[in-house]
Amino acid sequence: MAESPVLLSCSGVDISIGEVTITRRLELCIEAGQCWCLLGRNGTGKTTLLQTLAGLRPPAAGRIALNGTALEQLPRRQVAQQLGILFQDFEDSFPASVLETVLQGRHPHLHNWQWESAEDYRIARAALAELGLDSLEQRNVQTLSGGERQRVGIATLLAQQTPLLLLDEPTSHLDLQHQLDILQTLVAQCRARNSAVLMVLHDINLAARFADHVVLLMGNGEHRLGRSEDILQTDQLEQLYGHPLMQIDTATGPAWLPR
Amino acid sequence: MRKIHPASLLVLLSTAALLGAWFSLTTGPLSVSLHDILRQPDSLQAQVFWELRFPRSATAFMTGALLGIAGALMQVLLRNPLADPYILGISGGASTGALLAIMAGAGTLVLQTSAFAGALLSILLVFSLAHGRGNWDTTRLLLTGVVLAAGWGAIISLLLAISPGTRVQGMLFWLMGDLGFAQSPVPGGIVLLAVTLLAFMLSAALNLLAGGELRAASLGVDTGRLRVAIYLLASLATATAVTQAGNIGFIGLIAPHMLRLAGARDHRVLIPGVVLLGGTLLLFADGLSRLVIAPRQLPVGVLTALLGVPLFLYLLYRSRGIRHG
Numbered sequence: 001m002a003e004s005p006v007l008l009s010c011s012g013v014d015i016s017i018g019e020v021t022i023t024r025r026l027e028l029c030i031e032a033g034q035c036w037c038l039l040g041r042n043g044t045g046k047t048t049l050l051q052t053l054a055g056l057r058p059p060a061a062g063r064i065a066l067n068g069t070a071l072e073q074l075p076r077r078q079v080a081q082q083l084g085i086l087f088q089d090f091e092d093s094f095p096a097s098v099l100e101t102v103l104q105g106r107h108p109h110l111h112n113w114q115w116e117s118a119e120d121y122r123i124a125r126a127a128l129a130e131l132g133l134d135s136l137e138q139r140n141v142q143t144l145s146g147g148e149r150q151r152v153g154i155a156t157l158l159a160q161q162t163p164l165l166l167l168d169e170p171t172s173h174l175d176l177q178h179q180l181d182i183l184q185t186l187v188a189q190c191r192a193r194n195s196a197v198l199m200v201l202h203d204i205n206l207a208a209r210f211a212d213h214v215v216l217l218m219g220n221g222e223h224r225l226g227r228s229e230d231i232l233q234t235d236q237l238e239q240l241y242g243h244p245l246m247q248i249d250t251a252t253g254p255a256w257l258p259r
Numbered sequence: 260m261r262k263i264h265p266a267s268l269l270v271l272l273s274t275a276a277l278l279g280a281w282f283s284l285t286t287g288p289l290s291v292s293l294h295d296i297l298r299q300p301d302s303l304q305a306q307v308f309w310e311l312r313f314p315r316s317a318t319a320f321m322t323g324a325l326l327g328i329a330g331a332l333m334q335v336l337l338r339n340p341l342a343d344p345y346i347l348g349i350s351g352g353a354s355t356g357a358l359l360a361i362m363a364g365a366g367t368l369v370l371q372t373s374a375f376a377g378a379l380l381s382i383l384l385v386f387s388l389a390h391g392r393g394n395w396d397t398t399r400l401l402l403t404g405v406v407l408a409a410g411w412g413a414i415i416s417l418l419l420a421i422s423p424g425t426r427v428q429g430m431l432f433w434l435m436g437d438l439g440f441a442q443s444p445v446p447g448g449i450v451l452l453a454v455t456l457l458a459f460m461l462s463a464a465l466n467l468l469a470g471g472e473l474r475a476a477s478l479g480v481d482t483g484r485l486r487v488a489i490y491l492l493a494s495l496a497t498a499t500a501v502t503q504a505g506n507i508g509f510i511g512l513i514a515p516h517m518l519r520l521a522g523a524r525d526h527r528v529l530i531p532g533v534v535l536l537g538g539t540l541l542l543f544a545d546g547l548s549r550l551v552i553a554p555r556q557l558p559v560g561v562l563t564a565l566l567g568v569p570l571f572l573y574l575l576y577r578s579r580g581i582r583h584g
Contacts, residue, residue: 051473054477056473056476056477075481076476076479076480076481077479078479079479080477080478080479081479084477085477087471087473087474087477089471090470090471090474091338091470091471091474092470093338093339093340093469094334094335094340094469094470094519094524095260095519095524096469096470096524097260097524100524100525101470104466104467104470104478105478107463107467107478107479107480108478108479110463112460112463115527138260139260140260160478
């Protein structure tokens with residue numbers, strides 16, 4: 001089998017925010033087809049790490065490369081063609097319909113004076129259908145429920161059609177069924193398009209079920225990363241969350257419950 | 260949500276603008292008809308038309324258009340639907356400059372130069388203070404502007420308090436917005452054309468910035484440069500408008516919102532639309548300001564508020580049902 005192309009690579013990346021160190025000498029290599037999960041306690045810098053990898057804030061040291069080119073050398077538009085990110089919060093100060101919002105995902109692919117084509121509308125509508133939002137197309141995003149708004153955000157990301165997707169808590173505000181649906185959709189996209197996903201999750205069991213690779217942010221700049229089966233071990237997770245855990249082996253793999 | 264067809268909206272607004280121009284040009288103590296002006300180019304009617312009515316109507320349209328566009332830009336820049344062109348204190352600087360000129364008994368040209376200089380000073384103050392150490396967040400910008408506006412307000416009150424009574428009425432008219440100072444519409448026209456074109460070029464990016472700074476950056480917008488561009492464009496538009504006609508309130512706030520309520524949420528439609536709508540509103544307000552208590556005139560800014568408040572509240576009330584539709 002041919003080696004998968006490296007989409008994003010970090011070498012010796014230090015990230016800090018104020019006095020807090022988030023990563024020290026991070027070596028991360030995300031290849032096409034991989035599904036990564038980022039776990040860590042509140043305030044360990046998961047969001048900051050994600051935004052740094054998206055080129056939205058500079059690292060304190062080290063090099064981050066997107067498809068082999070240093071991130072800070074790429075114009076924002078080119079970055080946005082290759083890398084999409086879902087944020088935790090949505091700023092909906094102004095009214096906009098669901099369809100208009102999802103169509104904005106096409107912006108990196110449009111030229112300066114170009115209006116969205118029929119093809120862009122088709123892509124946006126397909127993303128809406130994928131997330132079961134077809135009937136909400138004309139709704140104002142300001143009037144959606146938290147879970148619906150979250151799915152509109154993910155649909156926008158899918159419409160962006162980037163080979164690399166970074167998601168900050170994609171399952172927040174979602175009910176159990178939608179959590180599973182969305183993670184399945186993302187993993188299926190990964191496989192079908194040979195794209196890669198890195199997402200922040202708070203549920204170890206969802207991470208174990210969907211991610212093939214994991215990053216644990218331990219705090220104080222320490223981290224562990226690697227294949228899920230190597231990293232997702234009870235002792236590591238107990239150390240990560242500072243709480244005793246109990247491992248249960250199920251038909252779909254190991255699961256953890258707090259003691 | 261309704262989505263109005265851009266072409267039909269712009270046709271509608273252009274028609275309204277033409278009606279407004281006709282209303283504003285034909286209103287006044289002397290009845291002027293297009294027929295007379297073309298037939299007798301040397302008549303008193305023609306003279307009144309070309310030297311008084313036309314510059315005034317053209318200035319009214321341009322001022323309204325500039326205020327509309329400045330309002331739309333400020334609202335996106337501050338991600339605050341309540342922002343208006345004056346929110347960052349530009350008009351305060353301009354007013355201080357203008358009042359100083361009126362106090363000194365200066366002519367219109369000096370008054371306008373002084374007002375524009377005051378506006379520029381205010382723009383630079385806000386820009387350099389809010390920029391700080393490279394960190395230009397929205398809250399800091401808003402707070403800097405609002406506090407500076409309050410400072411200007413105090414200076415304006417002081418100037419009014421110490422000015423001789425004979426000058427105070429002129430000052431009050433200027434502060435309330437008055438088109439009686441209208442001069443050549445050419446410089447304002449050039450600014451309007453340039454600001455409109457540049458804002459239209461930015462309009463796709465404005466759509467994204469309205470949804471948040473980080474999100475816009477993640478969708479390929481260079482937000483740092485965009486913000487500076489929006490700030491400078493909105494400031495230049497406001498400074499030009501204030502210099503021409505004083506503080507005309509409300510148009511910069513309501514014109515963008517009226518269009519949004521009508522379904523023009525895309526800035527590629529909103530920007531040209533707000534130029535037409537802002538201009539039209541001020542043309543009608545100017546005509547009425549000369550009609551209501553004729554032969555005396557009202558400061559046009561009073562009328563924009565008197566008309567704008569009920570109109571806006573009506574639109575807002577009507578849109579409640581649409582919001583969930």
